[in-house]
Amino acid sequence: MSNPLAKLREECQRQLEAATEAAYPGTTLPESKYSQPPDPKMGELASAVSFQLAKTLRQKPADIAVNIAKHVKKHGLVASAEAVNGYINFHADEGNYYKLVFETAAADLEYGYLKVDKPQKIMVEHTSANPIHPITIGHARNAITGACLANMLRLRGNQMRVDFLVNDMGRQVALATWGWTLLGKPEPDSATRGEIFIGNIYASTNVSMELLRVAKETKVAEEKGDVPMIAELQEEQEKFDNAAAELEKTAPKIYNALKAKIAAYPDPAAEIAKLNTAYENNDPETKKAVRRLVKICIDGFVQTMGELNIRYDSFDYESDLVWEHKADEVLDALKKTDFVERDQGALIFNCDSVANIYALKQRWGLAPNHPIPRLVLVRSDGTTLYTLRDMAYSIYKFGTGMDRVINVIGQEQALAQLQLRIALVALGKPEMGDNQLHFGYEFVKLPEGKMSGRLGRFVALNDVMDRSTELALEEVTKRTPDLPEAQRRDIARMVGIGAVKYALLSVDANKQVIFDWAKALNFETNSAPFVQYSHARCCNILIRAKERPAPDFSQLKDPKEREVAAAVANWPEVFAEAADVLKPGTITAYLNSLADKYNSFYSALRVLNAETPGLVGARLALVDAVRVVLHNGCAVLGIEAPERM
RNA sequence: GAGCCCGUAGCCCAGCGGAUAAGGCGUCGGCCUCCGAAGCCGGAGAGCGUGGGUUCGAAUCCCACCGGGCUCGCCA
Known part of the structure; x- marks a missing residue:
C-alpha cells in the first residue's frame, strides 16, 4: 500500500533511535508521536519525544531536542533535523521525497485508499424516509452522509451493504392511503415525481382532517366557555389555515377534492385506524392499496437518489417483519426473560435492569448515572410499537451475515437506539448489541423553524x-x-x-x-x-x-x-x-x-x-x-x- | 427534575492534550500582454460561554454553573 508519509516516518524513527542512543546511551524511546510542524518550511515531520523524555532525563525538553537533533544523520529520505521549541523537526530530502510522493500518487489511481487489516461485512441503513412525502433537505443530510459513510468504509476495504427501511406500518401511511383511496387511487402522470404526488395527497388529507377537528373542538370549547383552550385552538387553526392556503396554490385539485370528500365523514380518524388495523392483519385489499401507494413514493425516491448517485441494495418493508411474525418472535423471547412486566395493561421492558446485570453502561462507555427509562413494547390495547419491530429488524440485519450495522438516524432517537441495543443483549445476542452503531446527526432546520411534512413546510x-x-x-x-x-x-x-x-x-x-x-x-x-x-x-x-x-x-x-x-x-x-x-x-x-x-x-x-x-x-x-x-x-x-x- | 448534543471573530465553521487558534462568508485594498479570475495576493477582525481544577503544556481532559437544541412507558 502506497503511503509515502509512513515511509518517511519510519526512516525518521530509525534516525531518531540512532540519534537518541548517541545522545543518551541506554535510553529507551517511548512510543514516539509524530505531528506536522505548523509551517512546512519548518520540516515535514516533528517528533515530540523530548517532552516525553523530560521527566526521566530530568532535563528541559528544549535541551533534549537540541542534543538529539545534532546527532541525526542525513540518510535516505531524511535530510536533516533541527530542534525548535522542544520539537525535533525532520526535513525530508527534497529530491528523494518529492519523487516518492508525487510519483506514487500519480501512478496509483487508488492512491490514498489504505485498506484495513481485517475487512468486515458492514451494513449501513440510511435515508429510510417515510414513504408519504418528498425527500427534504433534512433527509438529504441523512442520505448523503449515509452514502458517504458506506463509500468510506468500502474504499477502506470492507464489504458494504446499504439498506433502506420502508416504514409502511405507521398511522401516517394509513392516513395517506385513505386520502388516496378517496380520490380513486390515481397514479401520477409521468412528469410528476411519485413522492411529490403522494406528498400532496398526504398533506391535503392531514390538513383537511385537522381543520375539521379544530373546528369541532373549538365548538365544544366555546360551549364550555374555556377561554385558554379557545385561544390555543385559534393558534392551531391559523397554522393549518396557512398550510391549506399553500396547498390550494401548489395542489388545488387534490386539496379541494379531498377537503370536500373528507367533510362527509363524521369520524375520519376511525376510518384511518380501521385501515391501519386491516393492513397489520394483512388484509389483501388493504395490502394492495398501501403497497401500491408506498411503491409510487419509493420509485420517486429511487429516481431522486439515483440522480445523486445514491443507491440501495435492499428496501426492507417493516410490514414484512410483522407478517412473518418476526416481531412476535422477539416479543415471545423477551417475555421469557425476567425483564418484561405488565403495567396498566401494557407490556414494558425494563432496560435499566438489563444494563445493570450485564454491566452495559461500563461496556459501552456510558456514565454510570445514565438513566435508561423503561420501554413500552405493547400498548394496553394489545397493539405493538415500532421499537419492537425495530428489534426484529436488527436481528434481520445481522442475519444477512453482517459483522457490523450502522444506523444513520436522527440524534433525537438516541435513547430508542440505546434501548434497542439493550434489548438485543437481553435476547441473548450481545454481539449484536455491541456491533450495532447509531450514527446520530442533528436535524436540518429552516430559518423559520422546524420542517414539517404534515404541514407541507419544508425545503424539498x-x-x-x-x-x-x-x-x-x-x-x-x-x-x-x-x-x-x-x-x-x-x-x-x-x-x-x-x-x-x-x-x-x-x-x-x-x-x-x-x-x-x-x-x-x-x-x-x-x-x-x-x-x-x-x-x-x-x-x-x-x-x-x-x-x-x-x-x-x-x-x-x-x-x-x-x-x-x-x-x-x-x-x-x-x-x-x-x-x-x-x-x-x-x-x-x-x-x-x-x-x-x-x-x-x-x-x-x-x-x-x-x-x-x-x-x-x-x-x-x-x-x-x-x-x-x-x-x-x-x-x-x-x-x-x-x-x- | 434527569440524560445526551452544541456554545470558537459581525455571521458560518475546523481544530478535541502540544509550537504564533485553521478556513469560509461579509468587509477594506490590490492582481487577467503569462497553463481557466468558480482564481490569486494583502489588511482589519476571536484567545475559544463563565468560574474553578488536572498537566511541563488545555479551545481540547475533569468539576460546577450559564445559554440553546433534543430526549425521558403506550409516536416513529
Whole structure:
C-alpha cells in the first residue's frame, strides 16, 4: 500500500533511535508521536519525544531536542533535523521525497485508499424516509452522509451493504392511503415525481382532517366557555389555515377534492385506524392499496437518489417483519426473560435492569448515572410499537451475515437506539448489541423553524438540486460556451449536486444546520466547485502538456511546492482516519486545503514553461498527483470531478 | 427534575492534550500582454460561554454553573 508519509516516518524513527542512543546511551524511546510542524518550511515531520523524555532525563525538553537533533544523520529520505521549541523537526530530502510522493500518487489511481487489516461485512441503513412525502433537505443530510459513510468504509476495504427501511406500518401511511383511496387511487402522470404526488395527497388529507377537528373542538370549547383552550385552538387553526392556503396554490385539485370528500365523514380518524388495523392483519385489499401507494413514493425516491448517485441494495418493508411474525418472535423471547412486566395493561421492558446485570453502561462507555427509562413494547390495547419491530429488524440485519450495522438516524432517537441495543443483549445476542452503531446527526432546520411534512413546510431536495444545477449551468455556459450543450449539462449536474453534497458533509453530524440557500449554492472557496475547479485546472495543464520531460525533483525549491507535497503525502492517512472515525467533514476540510495550496502554486509558478525541462517534468508530476488526490477525495464524498467546467 | 448534543471573530465553521487558534462568508485594498479570475495576493477582525481544577503544556481532559437544541412507558 502506497503511503509515502509512513515511509518517511519510519526512516525518521530509525534516525531518531540512532540519534537518541548517541545522545543518551541506554535510553529507551517511548512510543514516539509524530505531528506536522505548523509551517512546512519548518520540516515535514516533528517528533515530540523530548517532552516525553523530560521527566526521566530530568532535563528541559528544549535541551533534549537540541542534543538529539545534532546527532541525526542525513540518510535516505531524511535530510536533516533541527530542534525548535522542544520539537525535533525532520526535513525530508527534497529530491528523494518529492519523487516518492508525487510519483506514487500519480501512478496509483487508488492512491490514498489504505485498506484495513481485517475487512468486515458492514451494513449501513440510511435515508429510510417515510414513504408519504418528498425527500427534504433534512433527509438529504441523512442520505448523503449515509452514502458517504458506506463509500468510506468500502474504499477502506470492507464489504458494504446499504439498506433502506420502508416504514409502511405507521398511522401516517394509513392516513395517506385513505386520502388516496378517496380520490380513486390515481397514479401520477409521468412528469410528476411519485413522492411529490403522494406528498400532496398526504398533506391535503392531514390538513383537511385537522381543520375539521379544530373546528369541532373549538365548538365544544366555546360551549364550555374555556377561554385558554379557545385561544390555543385559534393558534392551531391559523397554522393549518396557512398550510391549506399553500396547498390550494401548489395542489388545488387534490386539496379541494379531498377537503370536500373528507367533510362527509363524521369520524375520519376511525376510518384511518380501521385501515391501519386491516393492513397489520394483512388484509389483501388493504395490502394492495398501501403497497401500491408506498411503491409510487419509493420509485420517486429511487429516481431522486439515483440522480445523486445514491443507491440501495435492499428496501426492507417493516410490514414484512410483522407478517412473518418476526416481531412476535422477539416479543415471545423477551417475555421469557425476567425483564418484561405488565403495567396498566401494557407490556414494558425494563432496560435499566438489563444494563445493570450485564454491566452495559461500563461496556459501552456510558456514565454510570445514565438513566435508561423503561420501554413500552405493547400498548394496553394489545397493539405493538415500532421499537419492537425495530428489534426484529436488527436481528434481520445481522442475519444477512453482517459483522457490523450502522444506523444513520436522527440524534433525537438516541435513547430508542440505546434501548434497542439493550434489548438485543437481553435476547441473548450481545454481539449484536455491541456491533450495532447509531450514527446520530442533528436535524436540518429552516430559518423559520422546524420542517414539517404534515404541514407541507419544508425545503424539498429536488428543488435544491434543480436550483443548484441551474445555477451551475449558467456558470458553465458563461465560462465554456464552446462545449456542446449535453456536455455542459453533464458538468452542471456534477457541479450543482457536488455543491449540495459538500455543503451538507462539511458540517459535523452532531451540529445543527440551519438551511441556507446561499450556503448550499456556494460555488466559491470551500465548496465542491472550488475543489472541482482546481481539479479541472490540473487536467487542463496535463492535456496541454505536449510531452513529459524526465522530472528532476530536486529542482522543486519553492515553499508552495513543499506545501503541496506535504498535503499530497497526507492524503492516505487523512482518508483512513476519516473512515475510521466516520467523519466526512475531515475530507471536505482536507480537500479545501489541498485545493487552496494548489491554487497558490498555480498562480505563482509556471508549469509548462518552467525554467528547465527537469522542472517542467517535476511540476507535471506534482499536478498529476494533485489531480489524482482531488479526484479520489471527491469520490469518497460521492462527488464527481469533471475535467472541464 | 434527569440524560445526551452544541456554545470558537459581525455571521458560518475546523481544530478535541502540544509550537504564533485553521478556513469560509461579509468587509477594506490590490492582481487577467503569462497553463481557466468558480482564481490569486494583502489588511482589519476571536484567545475559544463563565468560574474553578488536572498537566511541563488545555479551545481540547475533569468539576460546577450559564445559554440553546433534543430526549425521558403506550409516536416513529
